[in-house]
Amino acid sequence: RAGANxxxxxxxxxxxxxxxxxxYGLQSMLKDGSKHLTGLxxxxxxxxxxxxxxxxxxxxxxxxxxxNKMVINHLERLFVTSDAAVIxxxxxxxxPAARLIVMAAQSQEREMGDGTNLVVTFAGELLGLxxxxxxxxxHPSEIIEGYEKALTKTLEWMEELVVEGSEVLDVRDVAAxxxxxxxxxxxxxxxxxxxxxxxxxxACIDVLPKxxxxxxxxxxxxxxxxGSSLSDCTVVQGMVIRRGVExxxxxxxxxxxxxxxxxxxxxxxxxxxxxxxxxxxxxxxYSKGEEAKMEEYIRDIAESGAKxxxxxxxxxxxxxxxxxxYGLMAVKIPSKFELRRLxxxxxxxxxxxxxxxxxxxxxxxxxxxxxEIGGTQCVVLSQxxxxxxxxxxxxRGSTESALDDxxxxxxxxxxxxxxxxxxxxxxxxxxxxxxxxxHRLAAYGRKQTGLDQYAIAKFAQALEVVPRxxxxxxxxxxxxxxxxxYAAHANGDVSAGVDxxxxxxxxxxxxxANIYDVFLVKYWALRYAVEAVCTVLSVDSIIMAKxxxxxxxxxxxxxxxx
Numbered sequence: 001r002a003g004a005n006x007x008x009x010x011x012x013x014x015x016x017x018x019x020x021x022x023x024y025g026l027q028s029m030l031k032d033g034s035k036h037l038t039g040l041x042x043x044x045x046x047x048x049x050x051x052x053x054x055x056x057x058x059x060x061x062x063x064x065x066x067x068n069k070m071v072i073n074h075l076e077r078l079f080v081t082s083d084a085a086v087i088x089x090x091x092x093x094x095x096p097a098a099r100l101i102v103m104a105a106q107s108q109e110r111e112m113g114d115g116t117n118l119v120v121t122f123a124g125e126l127l128g129l130x131x132x133x134x135x136x137x138x139h140p141s142e143i144i145e146g147y148e149k150a151l152t153k154t155l156e157w158m159e160e161l162v163v164e165g166s167e168v169l170d171v172r173d174v175a176a177x178x179x180x181x182x183x184x185x186x187x188x189x190x191x192x193x194x195x196x197x198x199x200x201x202x203a204c205i206d207v208l209p210k211x212x213x214x215x216x217x218x219x220x221x222x223x224x225x226x227g228s229s230l231s232d233c234t235v236v237q238g239m240v241i242r243r244g245v246e247x248x249x250x251x252x253x254x255x256x257x258x259x260x261x262x263x264x265x266x267x268x269x270x271x272x273x274x275x276x277x278x279x280x281x282x283x284x285x286y287s288k289g290e291e292a293k294m295e296e297y298i299r300d301i302a303e304s305g306a307k308x309x310x311x312x313x314x315x316x317x318x319x320x321x322x323x324x325x326y327g328l329m330a331v332k333i334p335s336k337f338e339l340r341r342l343x344x345x346x347x348x349x350x351x352x353x354x355x356x357x358x359x360x361x362x363x364x365x366x367x368x369x370x371x372e373i374g375g376t377q378c379v380v381l382s383q384x385x386x387x388x389x390x391x392x393x394x395x396r397g398s399t400e401s402a403l404d405d406x407x408x409x410x411x412x413x414x415x416x417x418x419x420x421x422x423x424x425x426x427x428x429x430x431x432x433x434x435x436x437x438x439h440r441l442a443a444y445g446r447k448q449t450g451l452d453q454y455a456i457a458k459f460a461q462a463l464e465v466v467p468r469x470x471x472x473x474x475x476x477x478x479x480x481x482x483x484x485x486y487a488a489h490a491n492g493d494v495s496a497g498v499d500x501x502x503x504x505x506x507x508x509x510x511x512x513a514n515i516y517d518v519f520l521v522k523y524w525a526l527r528y529a530v531e532a533v534c535t536v537l538s539v540d541s542i543i544m545a546k547x548x549x550x551x552x553x554x555x556x557x558x559x560x561x562x
Contacts, residue, residue: 031546043542044134047097048127051536054098055124057091058084062117062466064190065473065500068405080401083188083408084117085109097536104532108525113217113415114184114518115525118466123529125465129458130537138451140537146455147537151530153444154437154459155523161433161494162425163516169424171212177201177417183429183515184416188409192230193515196406199233199393200413206237206391212421220414221341221392224403227374228396233406236392238382239345241338244370245379246315246330247323251369255307255329256362259339259348264297264309264323264330265316266290291318298322300356308368312339312350329368331379345381345390419520426516430497430509431467433522435485438463467498474500481505 060067061082071079073090081087088102101123105116130143170176178197185200186193200220207219223240277283298319301309308329315323315330323330333339343350348363366384370377374396393410397403427433438460445456464482471481481498484505488496499507509515 047536048131050095050098051101051127052124058120063470063473064187100532104528108528112521114412115521118525119529123533125462126533142451143455144534146452150456150459161427166426174201179514181413181416185413203235203391203393204417215421219390222407224395225373225376232396234394240392241379244377249329253367256305257308257346257348258306258357259310259350261312261350261352263313264311264319294318295322302326304357341390419518423520425519428495429515429517432495432497434463434466436489436494439489470498476502
């Protein structure tokens with residue numbers, strides 16, 4: 001090297017390029033401005049660093065005492081939340097390796113709707129410990145092999161840790177179901193989990209089809225109304241539309257509903273034409289003809305038996321006049337998605353043309369009325385029996401941010417209910433499952449003879465991140481807490497979890513508070529995290545093309561540097 005020997009000739013790529021020669025090595029194949037990073041220090045360690053940074057952001061939001069993050073996205077919309085799925089989505093992570101962890105978290109969100117923080121936190125911890133092994137001289141492929149072997153054993157042992165009797169669940173029993181989803185909600189809205197779990201369970205059971213496996217998450221809606229507090233949340237078997245009615249009829253019971261996708265107004269013809277009017281009499285006759293046609297439309301709707309007219313666009317003044325004359329209720333829903341849900345809730349068919357609806361195109365509603373909830377005019381549409389395929393949770397809270405966070409908690413609860421319809425098994429909560437798996441895995445790793453034993457030991461160490469983080473976020477001494485948990489599990493207490501109050505060295509959340517973790521959520525979270533980690537570790541080169549639209553000599557945008 002030139003540094004070692006002052007007389008040696010410097011033949012570096014920069015020297016060649018400066019001396020007018022061609023670019024050197026891989027750079028000769030790529031366009032100007034491209035970047036090529038290779039080797040352990042440049043590619044692997046840099047990738048690990050980026051993923052660890054992402055994990056550090058979400059880690060403090062794990063568990064019931066998790067801190068909120070204030071995220072302002074590129075549209076200047078403010079999010080105050082501890083939900084990792086929202087945080088990683090709105091951060092718009094630019095680093096390619098960290099984006100793999102984000103994708104794993106998004107897959108977890110789509111598959112289970114909960115456990116996204118566990119994916120990001122656990123993946124970051126695994127990568128941080130893998131970095132130590134890489135620096136000690138282990139090859140990434142040996143680490144990957146060890147991690148995959150550890151995951152297989154972990155998922156195998158998780159089956160043994162399932163709470164006895166949890167494989168049987170009557171998903172139509174509100175109290176039993178509320179107990180199972182309480183764990184999911186307690187980590188989002190700590191202190192209100194009893195109220196929220198009952199409300200969410202009731203809303204889900206109201207729309208549960210005959211075959212519970214066909215449960216659709218989209219059928220449980222939320223309506224956010226500012227004011228009051230979370231304890232005033234209610235469930236409506238039907239829909240709550242945050243707007244008033246167009247006419248003076250404000251309440252009806254057991255009526256038929258006609259739904260139109262078009263405007264209830266005089267429509268213009270499809271072909272362009274000119275009407276030549278030569279006298280006032282002709283003008284009067286033209287206007288009267290228009291009125292007669294509008295009245296004919298409304299009379300046809302009234303004679304079909306419909307008492308409620310719903311449109312996705314607008315009501316004309318003349319149409320409102322005749323709707324009032326025939327004693328009909330007029331409701332306007334500008335959102336086409338809400339209009340489809342209303343069709344589902346009432347079993348109506350949306351009509352695209354203003355005409356007399358047939359009997360099978362009309363929907364039915366047990367009660368539709370205008371209620372004032374906290375100063376907000378709402379149309380409440382409810383069904384007495386199970387004909388409705390939509391239920392709505394009415395959320396009350398002090399601020400829009402608090403309501404948004406409650407909505408995300410309800411969404412996670414509904415997804416947890418869906419997971420229970422597939423597999424109702426639960427495992428001990430509060431870090432108990434992770435410590436028991438770490439305890440078994442450490443013993444298993446010591447029996448291995450190959451180099452993968454180091455990776456298995458690190459995997460066991462990484463599992464400690466859940467109880468450690470729960471303790472840190474609750475302000476409890478994490479080292480003492482993990483030590484006490486290991487001691488309890490060594491004595492055979494597999495349900496010993498973190499006591500976030502700090503009163504006891506450990507607690508059994510299942511026996512004390514009836515809080516459990518859903519088996520499927522944990523199962524998929526561990527799988528997605530390990531798959532993402534193995535993908536990041538298997539990368540040994542990063543080749544980045546020059547960014548489109550960059551001025552010559554312009555560097556990569558912030559965040560892409562690593």
